[in-house]
Amino acid sequence: MGNRGLIRSFRQIEKGEIDQRRPVVTLFSGGLDSTYLLYRLRQAGVDEVHALSVDLGGDEAPELTDIADTLGVHLHTVDARDLFADEFVAPAIAAHAVYLDTHPISSSLSRPLIARIAMEKAEHLGAPTVLHTANRSQNSLRRLNGALELLGFAGDYGSPYDLEPVDRDEKMRELKTLGLDVVAARVVSGDSNLWCREFESGYLDDPESHAVPEDLYRWSVPDADRRDDGIEISLRGGVPVAVDGEELPLAALVARLNRRVGRHGLGRSSGLEHLPGGAKVLEVRETPAAWLLLRSHRVLESATLDAELIREKLHIEQLWVREALEGRWFGELHAACQAFIASTAPAVSGTVRWHLSQAGANTTSVVAARPRYVRDREHWEKSSIQEELGLLTSGA
Numbered sequence: 001m002g003n004r005g006l007i008r009s010f011r012q013i014e015k016g017e018i019d020q021r022r023p024v025v026t027l028f029s030g031g032l033d034s035t036y037l038l039y040r041l042r043q044a045g046v047d048e049v050h051a052l053s054v055d056l057g058g059d060e061a062p063e064l065t066d067i068a069d070t071l072g073v074h075l076h077t078v079d080a081r082d083l084f085a086d087e088f089v090a091p092a093i094a095a096h097a098v099y100l101d102t103h104p105i106s107s108s109l110s111r112p113l114i115a116r117i118a119m120e121k122a123e124h125l126g127a128p129t130v131l132h133t134a135n136r137s138q139n140s141l142r143r144l145n146g147a148l149e150l151l152g153f154a155g156d157y158g159s160p161y162d163l164e165p166v167d168r169d170e171k172m173r174e175l176k177t178l179g180l181d182v183v184a185a186r187v188v189s190g191d192s193n194l195w196c197r198e199f200e201s202g203y204l205d206d207p208e209s210h211a212v213p214e215d216l217y218r219w220s221v222p223d224a225d226r227r228d229d230g231i232e233i234s235l236r237g238g239v240p241v242a243v244d245g246e247e248l249p250l251a252a253l254v255a256r257l258n259r260r261v262g263r264h265g266l267g268r269s270s271g272l273e274h275l276p277g278g279a280k281v282l283e284v285r286e287t288p289a290a291w292l293l294l295r296s297h298r299v300l301e302s303a304t305l306d307a308e309l310i311r312e313k314l315h316i317e318q319l320w321v322r323e324a325l326e327g328r329w330f331g332e333l334h335a336a337c338q339a340f341i342a343s344t345a346p347a348v349s350g351t352v353r354w355h356l357s358q359a360g361a362n363t364t365s366v367v368a369a370r371p372r373y374v375r376d377r378e379h380w381e382k383s384s385i386q387e388e389l390g391l392l393t394s395g396a
Helices: 010-014 032-043 064-071 081-094 107-125 140-151 168-176 250-262 288-304 307-325 332-347 377-395
Strands: 024-027 049-055 074-079 129-131 156-158 189-193 196-200 229-236 239-243 268-274 280-286 350-357 360-368
Touching: 010 032, 024 032, 024 107, 032 049, 032 064, 032 168, 049 064, 049 107, 064 074, 074 107, 081 107, 081 239, 081 250, 081 288, 081 332, 107 129, 107 140, 107 189, 107 307, 140 156, 229 250, 229 288, 239 250, 239 288, 250 288, 288 307, 288 350, 288 360, 307 332
Parallel strands: 024 049, 024 129, 049 074, 129 156
Antiparallel strands: 189 196, 196 280, 229 239, 229 350, 268 280, 350 360
16 A cells, blocks of 8 residues: 555545545445445446444444445444443543543544544455545544554545535435435434534534524433432442442443433533634533543542642643544554553542432542541541651650
8 A cells, every 4th residue: 555645525536546446445324424425436436435334332323234235335334332432431531531621522532443443444455545524624534534644554545525525415416316315404413422422513503502402312311200319330440340339341331321320411511622723613412421430530539549640630631632632542642641641540449429310410428449538537637646746756
């Protein structure tokens, strides 16, 4: 694979700037943009198109096989839920990965994994090209491109929508000629994985008027029959491992908490995230499991780590988040931040018990494996005085 350049437009594909006789790997969700990209590749004469769908535990995908068969492309599906949880979500919990104190980051975690899987698939197939569909108003553009660059993919990669967006009606009209009525009229753009469901664009474009219809939410829908709930979260070495004493793989644990915490209507957030150049776009999220797990981790950190260490970690956390946001997950600075954060994790073990209600969540018990907290203040005061006096006496 020769390193030839970044693909930023459909014109590059049609002018032969990718090798049309060799396999091309595209990221494929089954939505309008990714389906249309497959169509344009086939129209351009690409012989062997491989559509890659990566399951990260988000919303159920549309029927992908029918689309792939209609367009004559090869479909590959990869179940990466556990990999995503263990290698990307777990470090994000330890790093308290929250964007500027507004919302847990999400696509910043998923994009580097998707890029890595795409690169591995391309290398396996001998494909010199990896394409995706992010446009310039989506931060995924720099995260996918950045990940592929830092991973050292030696072929062509990028999104033809970067410099050549295509009108939605035109895409739908062309696909309908093939019998592919891919999506209904646009409502919002969405992205989901087991850690987060996110909405943007459409009628959420304008931050000055963005009331969110209840039917967009799925995890954080209040249950009419809900009652106040006591729940215990256990962590070992900074990683959540159990709910109410039942040990679970992290992916399954997050899925359970999304339902359990979400039934109280908890875990919703909205925030403005920056684009290259400084403009900002609105994003709305529901993250019930993330909302509680991040708080649980912070509570146990406060119970087990020295206060000065936590102060320094707060600074390193935002460096960690910035590098992930900017598409540098596989970069040196992100690795250095991760090493610092990982060094603090072994002490962060124990359980936090919460009282959940529609009003929020409050702790009712914190039990650390190696605690720094005082359980009896009077006893501690007497002991510390005796210790100080004893030191003075021995010094005299």
